[in-house]
Structures are given as structure tokens and as C-alpha cells.
Amino acid sequence: MRKVLEPLRQEAIQRWQALQNSDKPVILVGAATCGRASGALDVMAAIEDKLREQGRDAIVRQVGCIGKCHSEVLVDIIKPGRPRITYGHITPELAKQLVEDYLVNDNPRTDLAVCAASGEETDIPCADELPDSKHQIRVVMCNCGHIDPGSIDDYLAQDGYMGLAKALEMTPQEIIEVLKQSGLRGRGGAGFPAGRKWESCLKAKSDQKYVICNADEGDPGAFMDRSVLEGDPYSVIEGMAIAGYAIGASKGYVYVRAEYPLAIRQLRLAIQQAKEKNLLGKNILGSGFDFELEIFQGAGAFVCGESTALVLSIEGRRGMPKPLPRPRTTEEGLWGKPTLLNNVKTFACVAQIIHRGAEWFKSIGTEKCPGTAVFALTGKVNKSGLIEVPMGIQLKKIIYEIGGGVAGGREFKAVQTGGPSGGCLPADLLDLPVDFDSLTAAGSMMGSGGMVVMDDSTCMVDVARYFLEFTLEESCGQCTPCRVGTEQMLKILHDICEGKGREEDIDLLVEMGKAIIDGSICGLGQSAPNPVLSTIRYFRDEYEAHIREKRCPALVCKKLIYYRIDPDKCQACGRCLKACPVQAITGAKKTPHVIDLSKCTKCGVCFEICPDRFSAVERKTGQAEELN
Amino acid sequence: MCVENFEVSLNEVFSRFKGRREELIPVLQAAQAAFGYLPVEVMKEIAGFISVPESQVYGVATFYAQFYFSRRGKHTVKVCLGTACHVKGGGRLMEAFERELGVECGCVIPDYQFGLERVNCVGACAIAPVVMVGEDVYGHMESNRVKEVLDKYEKGS
Ligand SMILES: Cc1cc2nc3c(=O)[nH]c(=O)nc-3n(C[C@H](O)[C@H](O)[C@H](O)COP(=O)(O)O)c2cc1C
Ligand code: FES
Numbered sequence A: 001m002r003k004v005l006e007p008l009r010q011e012a013i014q015r016w017q018a019l020q021n022s023d024k025p026v027i028l029v030g031a032a033t034c035g036r037a038s039g040a041l042d043v044m045a046a047i048e049d050k051l052r053e054q055g056r057d058a059i060v061r062q063v064g065c066i067g068k069c070h071s072e073v074l075v076d077i078i079k080p081g082r083p084r085i086t087y088g089h090i091t092p093e094l095a096k097q098l099v100e101d102y103l104v105n106d107n108p109r110t111d112l113a114v115c116a117a118s119g120e121e122t123d124i125p126c127a128d129e130l131p132d133s134k135h136q137i138r139v140v141m142c143n144c145g146h147i148d149p150g151s152i153d154d155y156l157a158q159d160g161y162m163g164l165a166k167a168l169e170m171t172p173q174e175i176i177e178v179l180k181q182s183g184l185r186g187r188g189g190a191g192f193p194a195g196r197k198w199e200s201c202l203k204a205k206s207d208q209k210y211v212i213c214n215a216d217e218g219d220p221g222a223f224m225d226r227s228v229l230e231g232d233p234y235s236v237i238e239g240m241a242i243a244g245y246a247i248g249a250s251k252g253y254v255y256v257r258a259e260y261p262l263a264i265r266q267l268r269l270a271i272q273q274a275k276e277k278n279l280l281g282k283n284i285l286g287s288g289f290d291f292e293l294e295i296f297q298g299a300g301a302f303v304c305g306e307s308t309a310l311v312l313s314i315e316g317r318r319g320m321p322k323p324l325p326r327p328r329t330t331e332e333g334l335w336g337k338p339t340l341l342n343n344v345k346t347f348a349c350v351a352q353i354i355h356r357g358a359e360w361f362k363s364i365g366t367e368k369c370p371g372t373a374v375f376a377l378t379g380k381v382n383k384s385g386l387i388e389v390p391m392g393i394q395l396k397k398i399i400y401e402i403g404g405g406v407a408g409g410r411e412f413k414a415v416q417t418g419g420p421s422g423g424c425l426p427a428d429l430l431d432l433p434v435d436f437d438s439l440t441a442a443g444s445m446m447g448s449g450g451m452v453v454m455d456d457s458t459c460m461v462d463v464a465r466y467f468l469e470f471t472l473e474e475s476c477g478q479c480t481p482c483r484v485g486t487e488q489m490l491k492i493l494h495d496i497c498e499g500k501g502r503e504e505d506i507d508l509l510v511e512m513g514k515a516i517i518d519g520s521i522c523g524l525g526q527s528a529p530n531p532v533l534s535t536i537r538y539f540r541d542e543y544e545a546h547i548r549e550k551r552c553p554a555l556v557c558k559k560l561i562y563y564r565i566d567p568d569k570c571q572a573c574g575r576c577l578k579a580c581p582v583q584a585i586t587g588a589k590k591t592p593h594v595i596d597l598s599k600c601t602k603c604g605v606c607f608e609i610c611p612d613r614f615s616a617v618e619r620k621t622g623q624a625e626e627l628n
Numbered sequence B: 001m002c003v004e005n006f007e008v009s010l011n012e013v014f015s016r017f018k019g020r021r022e023e024l025i026p027v028l029q030a031a032q033a034a035f036g037y038l039p040v041e042v043m044k045e046i047a048g049f050i051s052v053p054e055s056q057v058y059g060v061a062t063f064y065a066q067f068y069f070s071r072r073g074k075h076t077v078k079v080c081l082g083t084a085c086h087v088k089g090g091g092r093l094m095e096a097f098e099r100e101l102g103v104e105c106g107c108v109i110p111d112y113q114f115g116l117e118r119v120n121c122v123g124a125c126a127i128a129p130v131v132m133v134g135e136d137v138y139g140h141m142e143s144n145r146v147k148e149v150l151d152k153y154e155k156g157s
Helices: A002-020 A033-037 A038-055 A091-103 A153-156 A164-166 A170-181 A196-202 A222-233 A233-247 A262-276 A307-314 A344-356 A356-361 A395-402 A436-441 A462-475 A480-497 A505-519 A523-527 A530-548 A576-580 A605-608 B003-015 B021-035 B041-051 B056-063 B083-087 B090-099 B145-154
Strands: A026-030 A061-062 A075-077 A085-087 A112-114 A210-215 A250-256 A292-298 A339-343 A372-379 A387-392 A414-415 A422-427 A452-457 A560-567 A585-588 A590-594 A617-622 B075-080 B114-119 B131-133 B137-140
Touching: A002 A153, A026 B137, A033 A085, A033 A222, A033 A262, A033 A505, A038 A061, A038 A091, A061 A422, A061 A523, A075 A091, A075 A530, A085 A091, A085 A530, A091 A196, A112 A617, A153 A233, A153 A262, A153 A480, A164 A233, A164 A339, A164 A344, A170 A233, A170 A344, A170 A356, A196 A233, A196 A339, A210 A222, A210 A307, A210 A344, A222 A233, A222 A262, A222 A344, A233 A250, A233 A262, A233 A292, A233 A344, A250 A262, A250 A307, A262 A292, A292 A307, A292 B021, A307 A414, A344 A356, A372 A395, A372 B083, A372 B137, A387 A395, A387 A617, A395 A414, A414 A462, A414 A530, A422 A462, A422 A530, A436 A576, A452 B083, A462 A480, A480 A505, A480 A523, A480 A530, A505 A523, A505 A530, A523 B075, A560 A590, A560 A605, A576 A585, A576 A605, B003 B041, B003 B137, B021 B056, B041 B056, B041 B075, B083 B090, B090 B114, B090 B145, B131 B145
Parallel strands: A026 A061, A210 A250, A210 A339, A250 A292, A372 A452, B075 B114
Antiparallel strands: A026 A075, A075 A085, A085 A112, A372 A387, A414 A422, A414 A452, A560 A617, A585 A590, B075 B131, B131 B137
């Protein structure tokens, strides 16, 4: 089959090289959702306008997210014979300026540059030497930000489809052997060995089987799977086709959240192109293997990320997980047929493992968890973005070296992984290696890849309440521990946040949490108490401050804080007085303003509007002296 | 709702499907795209088209957060309350929008100009807290910019 692929590949490589060696400058604009949110499309339009105005010719292309979301909008310029230079924080105005300065006047604007592909441009740091690149290894995201996600030729030119072509020359059992040897574990959260799952699907006897890609991405602070679909949908499609061949399925579904319109568009386009090249559809590469792929848009339910619920949802029903004992999805899944369900990133790894071999994959990461982990690193960190690191890397390297430390020079408090199923880890655990097993042992979870950094202005009780509110809302409601238990826990947390907590509440929360874990029928309930239990485990003193002293040390819980204007700092500018929505502030010109705490609704508008140079409005916790 | 248009739109929606049980969710999605929400009459017609009891159509539709059962605002304000936005003060932003619009999250204002909703992560965590109005994204949002943002749509309407 590699022979059949070769002409396609050669053609694609030629096009790619023509682009690389073009005598025209090439301009790449990062236009995934994160880039677009910062105005990438306007930047692109500005570049095109300016080029037209100047009568310059250049190739302008859209690419996916390269991961440096903290510097969006990102624009890369490759001038003939020059290294690729990446520019950050580009606005439409800056973009026009850049075209004029670099393309017309040959001034590379080192002041706007983030990095360059090689160290030739003296004043620009080399991409590989940036502190945030040093620890990163790109496997899943190797093409994101480099190829045009709308061009299958771009993908083919990066060794795309070599994995499938090779797989089609192997027997299904051989493919599964390679997967098993590679040690690949599912990237959807639980880390189940992929090879074993594929094998049980292969062994199941049936006239029809299905492959499903889980792109439901329910974690409310994560966007890795979407970025992969937006930046390199082909790798997922290729992985799914290999899976289809390996288990004997001729049909696959990608279950994508409907809230991801751009990912759906890119995926649809990619499927179309793969069909045109006979890399999907009937008799793929002349091998006799047929594989069709369909997109199913998930309609917004976190619980549908669970395998049995996801299957019901595709069948057009309510997504209620099936209780044990039940047959495994690999034996009885969609329409009662054997079904293989893997995460987006799991499939994205497969093609490369087949192409490059199990040993290559095993050389990355740790023995028990080979390969890389992809995280959406966000929260109170200097460099938010999408990162890919070898499994086993220490948490502190991620936060301090890649993430550039806690934003605003504040103090690190915790890092949250695993979303609503995970937990918060404190500063003492920053040496922890990041992999499936050690995160679980520490009371958190790998999850599918959200990593939120929290500083001393984040209240741990409030965070626990936030996640529990989410899981309660998303509980499908069929089992009592999850439906009623989480609600009762939430009530207690509300009380604690409002200063009405009782001494025995903490132990009660722990007891209830354990009961819910033991008594719930699916992974949603079984993990829902984790955020509460982990914050109690590591931040019990914060719970105690709320309960015993009626204080919220992080100044978050509304009922326990108040606002006050420091008369020595107040310059009587009148801004807060005008902005207060409930007229709780009095004062006059030259008279320091005062907040009437009996009227104040603690909306915080005065705090935000007070100019930084005065910073006269203070947020405080405990009993206000004025109220006594 | 004009009966004639209603039938024309619904027939157009149905023409894209075969009426099979498993098409229920895609049909609901297409109907919502055509009407903006799922009026009761539409769900009844869908039940007939798919040949399932009306209760099942309603049961499925209400299970998923994507579906709406009443008319929506001309502009939908979505305040992100994903984890990154939550820890960066998304909650206070939501309160500011509630105050400014005079309705709670999940409601539409009486003249149907604006609806207010929450979302969980729009994938722009690097510029949290984030608010979307229609397709437009506002990053690093602050409560004191709420009025200014809303005014843009009020005037442009
Ligand atoms: C409540 C709940 C939500 C889940 N959400 C997701 C999700 O959004 N994406 C995902 O890949 N897996 C999710 N999972 C895990 C899946 O059930 C399943 O284990 C996974 O998709 C298998 O793929 P993997 O082996 O490649 O990890 C969820 C599980 C539960 C219990
Ligand atoms: S949490 Fe708001 S954009 Fe991600």
C-alpha cells in the first residue's frame, strides 16, 4: 500500500518544498479559536490589504494553534532565504506596520518577535531555546501551527498517512502487538492501555463493528482536543482508519461538541479531502479495506463523555450511563455491536506509533506511561497556552519554566488537573512527576488535560464549590448518591462559604464524598467528590478559617468579605461614587469617599474602577470594624 | 409564528433526513437552527416524522443543554464561567451583566434584544475572563466595560 501512497506523497512533498523554497514571502497566521478570539481574522485581512496596497506578493496561510496562546495573535513570516520568525501580540495595525517594515524595508522588527526558527537573526531568541520550548516534545501536536489544516497535501508532506499505508500491509494482530509494545494509554483521562482495548474489540465476533472518537471534551477549562481537531484533523482521521482496519470496523464516528463549530468545519473539510484521495471510503489505497467516517455533534452534556452515555447519545437517546454489570462497550456498544472508543489524542498518537515504531514512542516519557501529555495550561500563570510535555515531567517545570511562573508575581497556591473529576495539588507536591498514576495517587487525575494554576487570591473552598456545582448540574440524575449526595455536599459548601459552616462539616463532607464515590454507577459520580476531598486534604486550614473565624483568606467568598476605602489613599476623584450601582458610596470633592456597608452589595465595581495609582479601595475579610 | 413559513421551513429540515430513530438529535439540531429554538409545535411534528412518542422527543431535547424551548434574544451574551475564567473573576462579570440587563443568567430581556447565558470555556483561557456577544469575543473583560460592550449592539441593531 505504501507504493500506492507514494505518488500522492511525492506530489505533496513537491508542493510543500515549493512553498518552503518559494521566492515569495510566506506569512502564517494562527487562526484557531484562541487566535480568532484575539482577532486573527482581522489581522489576516489587514495583512492582505497592506500587501495589495504595497503591490507586494506573498503567500498568506491560516494555520492552527502552535500553543503560545499567551502571545496571540501570532504571525509567522518566512522571507526567502531567511529563518522563520514568529511575531506575537499582533494587532491589525501592527500587522500592517510589520508588512511595511519587514517585507518592504527589510527591517525584521526584532522588538515584535517572539522567536526565530534558527539563531541566525542575532537579536531574536531561537525557538528551541525558549524556556517554554525547552521541555516540550511534540507528538500529538507536531503539525499544529505548521500545516494548513485545510490542506491534506500539507499533512501528506509531513509523513502523513505513512502509518495507515504501513498498517494496511500488516495483520490486525500485528498492529495491536505494536500498540501493546508501545505502551500507549488512552488520553481521555483514565489511561487504559489502548492495545488491550483494541484487542478485545478485535476478538469480539460480529458482522459490524464501530470506531468512535471521543471529542466531547467536557472539562470546563480545557481545549486540547479542540485544538488538535482545528490544527491537525488528519492525524485523528488517520488513527481512526488504522483502528477500523485493526478491529474490523468499516464505520466510524467522531463525537464532537456542537459548541466547537470551527473544529467541526475543519474536520468536515479534512474528511472530504481524505475521501477525494481515497484515504477514506471504499477500497482505501487499493487494499480492499473500506472505512467511512461520520461526524456526530454532541448536544451539550458532560456525562456524554462517558462511553455508554456517548453511545446512547449517538443512537438518539438521553445520555444516561448504563450501570454495571453490563457488557463492555468493546463487546456491545453502538447498536449493540462491538465498539472501540478512544480519545482524540489517543488516535492522534496511533499513526505515528505505527509509522515510527513502538520503540520510538517508548523512548519518550516514562516506562509505565510512555509518550507525551498535552495540557491546556491556564489560570494565574504568566504564559497560558497549549503545551505538550513528556510524561513524568515535574509539575514545577511545567508551571515555572514553561508557564513562566505565577502571574503578577503572586504566590503559588495550587494547581488543578483533571477538571471536575480531578483535584487541587499544593506547593509541596510541585516535585511530583506528571503521569496517570502519580496524579491519581496524589488525589487528583490526569483527566483529558486541563491544568489550571491558582494563586493566593483563589479560594479553595470556592473552587471545590465551583466544580461540585458543575457536576451536580451535569449529573444525569439516575442514581441517588450522585444526584442527591452532591446536592447535599454543595449545600454544606455553600454554608461554609457564607460563614455558616459548622465544625463537624469537614468530616461530614469527607464521609459523604466517600459514600458518593462508592455508591455512584458511573465515572461522573465516582469522581465528583474529588475536588472537595483533595482541597480538604491539602487546604484544610482554609476550610477551618471559613468555619471558625468566618474569614475567607483569599478574599473571594462574598459573604465573608467587605470593601473599605482607605481615607489616606482616597483622592476623592468620584469615580467609584459614580460607578456604584446602589449608591452606597458617599463623599464629595476633596472629601475622602466612604462606603456605607449596610447598602453595599459587594459587587466590587468600586474596587475595579479605583485607579491603580491610588488603589484606595480595599477588599477585606472578617468582621468590618465599621459594622461593630 | 406564521403557519405557512413554519411548514415550509420544517419540510425543508425534514427533507434532509430519512426519519430514522437515530436521527432524532440531528433533526432537533437542524430544527433549532431553522427556528432559533424548539417550539412545542415543532417538537410534535418531529415526533410524527421520526415515529416516536412526543414524550420521547421532549425527553431527549430537555436532556441536552444545547436546546432552547423559548424565543431567544437578538444578541446572546455568553459569560464564560469555565475554570480559568472562574478563577479570574467570571462570576463577578456575570453579576455585572445581570445588573446591567436586569435579568438573571438564562433569561432574555423583555424586548428580546439580549439574552444572557453562561458557557464553560470558549477556548480563549489565555485572555480570561472572556465574554462573547454573538460571535464576538471580548477578552480581559472587566465589570466597568459591560455597559460599553452592550451599547455597541444596542445602537447597531
Ligand atoms: C463523566 C465522564 C466524562 C468524560 N468525558 C470525556 C471526554 O470529554 N473526553 C474523553 O476523551 N473521555 C471522556 N471520558 C472518558 C471516556 O469515558 C473514555 O474512557 C475515553 O474516551 C476512552 O478513551 P481513551 O482510552 O483513549 O482515553 C469521560 C468519562 C466520564 C465518566
Ligand atoms: S475558561 Fe473561559 S475561555 Fe477557557
